[in-house]
Amino acid sequence: MLIFVIKTKKKMYEKKMPLPLECGLAMTKEILGGKWKPNLLLAISIGINRPSQLHREIPQSTKRVLNLQLKELEEFEMIEKKIYHQLPPKVEYRLTERGETLMPILRQMNEWGDNNRSFIKSVILKRSKALD
């Protein structure tokens, strides 16, 4: 069995599963799964580390969603949140050491996407035309 699905709701012993070979994938997807998490991590890594800045970089999303995803990244200790208690309030995020270990993956994903951008775009285009 290849997969270990992270579902705390399901009892893992209902079906006896052979130890999952590729469990790691599921773990990583748990961290990077959110719609904006990779982007958030990348942005923070290059110093865009305040909520308003991040929202400006990702205006397609909303404060709410970004907050949710930042909170999860924080729970998993990929980022740290520093709160300055002042008026107006000020918050800064930064990558933890653990978060840093994700950067090679993100950079590689980014690079791969760049290298294949034109091809992928063409497929998407072809696809959307097929809808007519």
Add this chain to the structure above:
Amino acid sequence: MLIFVIKTKKKMYEKKMPLPLECGLAMTKEILGGKWKPNLLLAISIGINRPSQLHREIPQSTKRVLNLQLKELEEFEMIEKKIYHQLPPKVEYRLTERGETLMPILRQMNEWGDNNRSFIKSVILKRSKALD
């Protein structure tokens, strides 16, 4: 602006967007976004290449969903489908060259997940307890 969102529906010229720096990420997520796509690619790469085999490896999913995702991977030319016209029918998938270029990323994700498995599990556990 960090993000290029792949939305063929929205007119990209409504808001004039500065050219996206990290566009690559969106591309890669377009390919690996499906729930089982990374697993499918990994499985195929190690020779688990027939639909029934794949379904056996990922019993949490269904034939239907696996088929959908395989079809998309095929559209993006990450995998090739070989159909043997016989009875009973037989189908085999294999990675294309382009698909091979994804493997380093998948392996890295897998490795990262393995290295962080215990920590991530503990966070998930803590979280689910917090629901009581």
Add this chain to the structure above:
DNA sequence: CGGCATCCGCCAAGATACTG
């Protein structure tokens, strides 16, 4: 500025059953 509460719509994915 940063955060939270509410409401809502969509769509990917699950369940099931059927054909060749």
Add this chain to the structure above:
DNA sequence: CAGTATCTTGGCGGATGCCG
């Protein structure tokens, strides 16, 4: 064994507004 047709669902993410 492989693939398709329906129907259903849950939850993620989007929209909006208020508060300190």
